[in-house]
Amino acid sequence: MTADVWLPIPPDEIEGLPEGPTYRYWNGEEAFPADPADCAYYVVPYMKPTGIGVRPFPRMSSVQVVQTLSAGIDHVEPGLKHLPAGVLLCNARGVHEASTAELTLALILASLRGIPDFVRAQDRGEWLGGFRPALADRKVLVVGYGSVGAAIEDRLVPFEVAPVVRVARSARTTARGPVHPFTELPALLPEADVVVLSTPLTEATRGLVNAEFLARMKDGALLVNVSRGQVVDTKALLTELESGRLTAALDVTDPEPLPPGHPLWNAPGTVISPHAGGPSSAFLPRAKRLLVDQLSRFVNRRPLRNVILTTGE
Template sequence: MTADVWLPLPPDEIEGLPAGPEYRFWNGEKDFPADPADCSFYVVPYMKPAEVVVRPLPQLGSVQVVQTLSAGIDSLEPGLKHLRPGVQVCNARGVHEASTAELALTLILASLRGVPDFVRGQELGEWRGGFRPALADKSVLIVGYGSIGSAIEDRLVPFEVARVVRVARSARTTERGPVHPLTDLPRLLPEADVVVLITPLTESTRGLAGADFLARMKDGALLVNVARGPVVDTKALLAELESGRITAALDVTDPEPLPREHPLWKAPGVLISPHVGGPTSAFLPRAKRLIVNQLTRFVNREPLANVILTTGSPDA
C-alpha cells in the first residue's frame, strides 16, 4: 500500500503506526501536505471549526475512510455530500468516555454544592456557609445512553444516587436495566432531579431540550449539557433560568463560543465551562491508540471499529 494517510498529529509522535502508507501531517493549516486526491485515510483534525475540517473533502477522490477524533460527526456532516459512495466514516468511541464523564460529574457536583458561589465568596473574602443539595439520593436521567452515558453512570453509582434512568433513541435492555426510548421523555422528565444530555447532534435531537422539555422538568431540577449546544433551545433555557425554576450546567452552548455580551453568561443559576469535556490529558494516549488500531485494521484489510455510516448507503 502506497496511498497517503493524513494525520492531525506528527507521525513520529505516534508509536506503532503500521508500515505501508505514506503518512502526511495536516492539522488544518492553509496548505495541504500533499495532493488530497492521493489520500486514502483522513483523520480529521480535532477541535477545529467545521469549515476547516470539511475543506479537503471535495478533493478526496480516492479516500476510503474518514476518522474523527470526536465522539460526534456533526462538524463533518455538511461536507459528507462531497464524498464518493462507499466511504466509511468512523467516530472516536473509546477516546472521550473518561474525560467527558469526569466533567459531567464535576458539573453536577459543583452546581449542586454551590462551588461557583464559594469561588465568588473567596474572591470577596466572604464565608458563605449553609446547607446545599447533595447528589446522594437524587434521581438522575441520562438522555443519550451510549458509551459516554454509560461511563457517566459508572461514576454516579458510588455517590449513592437514588436511581439512574437511561434514555436513548430506541429502547433496549442492558445489564443495569432498561434503556427507554426518547418518546418516554415526557413521562420521565418530571421525576428527575438531574437531567444529563449526552446525545449526538442530529436533526432529531436539535432543539430537543426546548420549551416543552424544560417545562416538564421538576422545580429545582438541574440540567447538564455535555452533548452539543444546539441540543438545547437557548432562548427557552434562558426563560427558565430567569424564572429561577431550574438551574443548568453547560459545557456546550448555542452559539459557541458564547459571545461576551450574551445574556447566558449572567443568567441566574447557570455554570458554564468552555467545551472542555474532551480535551484533557486522557485524550492524546487514547486518540493515538485509536489511530494505530484503525490503521492496522485498514492496512490488514480487517473490519474497522466505530463505523457510524457509509456514504451512499440508504441510512447515511
Template sequence: MWLPVPAAEVAGLPDPAATGLAYRFWDGGPEFPADPADCVFYVVPYMKGTEVAVRPLAAMTSLRVVQTLSAGIDHVTPGLGDVPPGVALCNARGVHEASTAELALALVLASLRDLPGFVRGQDREEWRAGFYPSLADRSVLIVGYGSIGAAIDDRLAPFECARVVRVARSARTTERGPVHALSDLPALLPDADVVILSTPLTEETHHLVDAGFLARMKDGALLVNVARGPVVDTKALLAETASGRLTAALDVTDPEPLPAGHPLWHAPGVLISPHVGGSTSAFMPRAKRLIADQLTRFTAGEPLRNVVLTTG
C-alpha cells in the same frame, strides 16, 4: 494518510515502506500537505470546526476512510455528500468517555453544592455557610445512553442516587437496567432532579430540549449538557433560568464559542465550562492509540472499529 498529529509521534503506525502509503501531517492549516486526491485515509483535525473538517473532502477522490477524533460526527456530515460512495466514517468511541463522564459529574456536583458561589465568596472574603443540595438521594435522568452515557452511569454508582433513569433513541436492556426510548421523555422528566444530556447532535435531537421539555422538568431541577450546544434551545433555557425555576451546567453552548456579552454568561444559576469534556491529558494518548489501531486494521484489510456510516 492525512494525520493531525506528526506520524513520528504516533507509536505503532504501519511501516510505510511495507505498505507503500505515506503519512502527511495536516492540522487544519491554510495549506494542504499534499494533493487531497491522493488521500485514502483522512483523520480529521480535532476541535477545528466544520469549515476545517470538510474543506478537503470534495477533492479527496480516492478517499476510503474518514476518522474523527471526536465522539460526535456532526462537524463532518455536511461534507459527506462530496465524497465517493463506500467511504467509511468512524468516530472516536473509546477516546472521550472517561474524560467527558468526569466532567459531567464535576458539573453536577459543582452546581448542586454551589462551588461557583464559594469561589465568589472566597474572592470577597465571605463565609457562605448553610445547607446545599446533595447528589445523594436524588433522581438522575441520562438522555443519550451511548458509550459516554454509560460511562456517566458507571460514575454515578458510588453517589447513592435514589434512581438513575436512562434514555436513548430506542428502548433496550443493559446490565445497569432498562433504557427507555426518547418517546418516553415527557413522562420521565417530571421526576428527575438532574437531567444530563449526552446525546449526539442529529436532526432528531436538535433543540430536543425546548420550552416544552424544560417546562416538564420539576421546579429546582438541574440541566447538565455535555452533548452539543444545539441540543438545547438557548432562548428557552434563558427564560427558565431567569425565573430561577431551573439551573444549568453547560460544557457546550449555542452559539459556541459563547461570545462576550451573551446573556448566558451571567444567567442566574448557570455554570459554564468551555467545551472541555474531552480535552484532558487522557485525550492524546488514547487518540494516538486509536489512529494506530485503525490504520493497522486498514492496511491489513481488517474491519475498522467505530464505523458510524458508509457513504453511498
C-alpha cells in the same frame, strides 16, 4: 500500500503506526500537505472551527476512510456529499468517555454544592456557609445512553444516587436495567432532579430540549449539557433560568463559542465550561491508541471499528 494517510498529530509522535502508507501531517493549516486526491485515510483535525475539517473533501477522490477524533460526527456530515460512494465514516468511540464523564460529574457537583458561589465568596473574603443539595439520593435522568452515557452512569453509582434512569433513541435492555425511548421523556422528566444530556446531535435531537421539555422538568431541577449546544433551545432555557425555576451546567452552548455579553453568561444558577469535556490529558494517549489500531486494521484489510455510516448508502 503507497496511499497517503493524513494525520492531525505528527506521525513521529505516534508509536506503533503500521508500515506501508505515506503519513502526512495536517492539522487544518491553509496549505494541504499533499494532493488530497492521493489521500486514502483521512483523520479529521480535532476541535477546529466549523468548516476546517471538511475543506479537503471535494478533492478527496480516492479516500476510503474518514476518521473523526470526536464522538460526534455532526461537524463532518455537511461535507459528506462531496465524498465518493463507499467511504467509511468512523468516530472516536473509546477516546472521550472517561474525560467527558469526569467533567459531567464535576459540573453536577459544582452546581449542586455551590462551588462557583464559594469561589466568588473567597474572592471577597467571605465565609459563605449554609446547606446545599447533595448528589446522594438524587434521581438522575441520562438522555442519550451510548458509550458516554454509560460512562457517566459508571461514575454516578458510587455517589449513592437514586437509580439512574436511561433514555435513548430506542428502547433496549442493559446489564444495569432498561433504556427508555425518547417517546417516554414526557413522563420521566417530572421525576428527575438532574437531567444529563449526552446524546449526539442529529435531526431528531436538534432542539430536543425546547420549552415543552423544560416545562416538564421539576422545579429546582438541574440541566447538564455535555452533548452539543444545539440540542437545547437557548432562548427557552434562558426563560427558565432567569425565572429561577431551573439551574444549568453547560459544557456546550448555542452559539459556541459563547460571545461576550451573551445573557447565558450571567443567567442565575448557571455554570459554564468552554467545551472542555474531551480536551484533557486523557485525550492524546487514547487518540493515538485508536489511530494505531484503526490503521493497523486498514493496512491489513481487517474490519474497522466505530463505523458510523458508509457514504452513498
